[in-house]
Amino acid sequence: xxxxxxxxxxxxxxxxxxxxxxxxxxxxxxxxxxxxxxxxxxxxxxxxxxxxxxxxxxxxxxxxxxxxxxxxxxxxxxxxxxxxxxxxxxxxxxxxxxxxxxxxxxxxxxxxxxxxxxxxxxxxxxxxxxxxxxxxxxxxxxxxxxxxxxxxxxxxxxxxxxxxxxxxxxxxxxxxxxxxxxxxxxxxxxxxxxxxxxxxxxxxxxxxxxxxxxxxxxxxxxxxxxxxxxxxxxxxxxxxxxxxxxxxxxxxxxxxxxxxxxxxxxxxxxxxxxxxxxxxxxxxxxxxxxxxxxxxxxxxxxxxxxxxxxxxxxxxxxxxxxxxxxxxxxxxxxxxxxxxxxxxxxxxxxxxxxxxxxxxxxx
Numbered sequence: 001x002x003x004x005x006x007x008x009x010x011x012x013x014x015x016x017x018x019x020x021x022x023x024x025x026x027x028x029x030x031x032x033x034x035x036x037x038x039x040x041x042x043x044x045x046x047x048x049x050x051x052x053x054x055x056x057x058x059x060x061x062x063x064x065x066x067x068x069x070x071x072x073x074x075x076x077x078x079x080x081x082x083x084x085x086x087x088x089x090x091x092x093x094x095x096x097x098x099x100x101x102x103x104x105x106x107x108x109x110x111x112x113x114x115x116x117x118x119x120x121x122x123x124x125x126x127x128x129x130x131x132x133x134x135x136x137x138x139x140x141x142x143x144x145x146x147x148x149x150x151x152x153x154x155x156x157x158x159x160x161x162x163x164x165x166x167x168x169x170x171x172x173x174x175x176x177x178x179x180x181x182x183x184x185x186x187x188x189x190x191x192x193x194x195x196x197x198x199x200x201x202x203x204x205x206x207x208x209x210x211x212x213x214x215x216x217x218x219x220x221x222x223x224x225x226x227x228x229x230x231x232x233x234x235x236x237x238x239x240x241x242x243x244x245x246x247x248x249x250x251x252x253x254x255x256x257x258x259x260x261x262x263x264x265x266x267x268x269x270x271x272x273x274x275x276x277x278x279x280x281x282x283x284x285x286x287x288x289x290x291x292x293x294x295x296x297x298x299x300x301x302x303x304x305x306x307x308x309x310x311x312x313x314x315x316x317x318x319x320x321x322x323x324x325x326x327x328x329x330x331x332x333x334x335x336x337x338x339x340x341x342x343x344x345x346x347x348x349x350x351x352x353x354x355x356x357x358x359x360x361x362x363x
Contacts, residue, residue: 001030002120005136006343006360007058008046014343018120019060021140024073028115028140031085035159035337036065036134038346038358040190040258041281045129046347059127060117062134062360063089064163066155069146076143083148084155087132088162088312091144105174105309112142134159135343137362147316153323156337156359157330160191163307164357165330166315167279168195168256170308172203176252176277180204183248185241186226187266188256189217191333191357192279194224196254198328201225205252209244211237211265220356224329232265241269249274256280260288267300275301279308333357 005019024030042062048055066086069079079085091112092104099107112131117139119126126133133139149158168191172178184200186193189212200208201224209228210221218229230240242249249271255263258280266276267290295302322328336358338345349355 001138003136003138004340004362005060005133005139006340007060007126009058011047014347015058016341016343019117019126019136020120020123021115021117024071024140025116026074027076027113027143028073029069029076029079029143029146030071030138031067031087031141031146032070032138033065033067033134033136033362034155035067036062036360036362037159037164037191038350038360039064039163040350041163042130043347043350044281044283055129056127058119059129060133060135061130062136063130063132064159064161065132065134066149066158066161070138073143079143079146079148084151084158085146086149086158086161086312086316087134087141088145088147088166088310088316089130089132090166090307090310090312091142092311104311110307112145115140135340135360135362137340145312147312149316150320150324153320154331156334156361157323159359160330160333160357161316161319162312164191164333165195165319165328166310166312167305167308168192169199169202169319170310170315171196171254171277171279171305172199174309175303175305176254176275178203178205178252181206182251183207183245183271184252184254185209185211185250185266185269186221186254186256187211187237187262188280189214189221190256193254193256194221194333194356196256196279197221197226198224200252202322202327207244207250209241209250211241214353217353217356223332237265238268245271251275252277254279258282260286263288264290267295267302270298270300273299275303278302278304334359337361
């Protein structure tokens with residue numbers, strides 16, 4: 001089978017070209033992609049900033065998306081042809097020590113099995129570094145990452161479930177476990193950060209303080225549930241958060257940028273016994289200045305989260321229900337849509353910060 005796809009052929013350059021793949025393997029489905037979100041992680045991977053290994057080109061990215069099932073491979077029973085589905089970036093492996101002890105949210109091997117995709121022109125292998133490859137018109141996908149969504153949810157909105165929304169809300173619900181009445185702060189108001197803001201609001205936090213350097217993003221944050229906004233380009237974020245909490249600091253802070261400086265802010269604004277959760281993926285070799293003595297005296301906790309410890313099979317139905325009830329706003333998070341042919345524009349929007357979430361519509 002052939003499909004058009006947006007391939008990163010070198011850092012910063014995307015080409016629309018033909019790819020080829022076979023019929024669905026055991027445990028796979030073929031999806032006709034309707035929408036795919038543009039995440040900063042894809043951008044980092046495309047430039048070799050995500051891991052210590054040298055990137056291999058050409059590569060097919062995209063790890064959050066939605067589409068329609070066209071073909072079902074052997075062994076797939078939970079979805080069928082014609083189903084409207086969303087795709088999640090985490091797939092518990094079922095065999096690691098965590099999964100064997102029935103703790104799949106802590107699976108340390110989670111990730112979809114990459115599809116076998118080659119260039120239509122010469123048959124050479126296409127790298128699919130995040131295992132999904134959503135920036136294509138059609139693509140084979142590990143069925144363990146694919147689950148139905150309701151007809152009420154537009155495909156552009158459904159495409160955000162698999163990474164931005166599952167990660168942000170999961171950081172609140174599954175990683176930090178924010179309790180009702182807690183005070184919270186979210187540093188970085190992109191797609192994941194604003195999903196975290198919504199998660200904190202859904203958890204009935206008494207304060208949801210959004211921190212960013214963009215007034216526009218702070219306005220988005222307040223429209224999605226933030227109770228207060230702090231522009232850290234003009235004000236000291238730690239001082240302002242402490243002022244808003246009567247000097248105490250917040251019970252929970254969430255770092256959704258991936259920089260050492262913002263991690264330092266997240267730790268500095270904690271209350272006694274507070275918990276900081278690092279969501280943003282830091283570049284390889286980055287560093288943060290941590291005072292172990294202050295960290296110890298404050299009895300602080302630092303956590304990281306991978307995809308919000310999400311499990312699509314369990315979390316997608318909950319998020320779908322919250323959306324249908326009007327408590328989770330996905331539609332307003334999609335601020336830009338672009339055709340597959342303008343994939344580079346999605347990365348440009350990340351660089352400029354002009355979009356909350358850009359969604360690629362391949363058709």
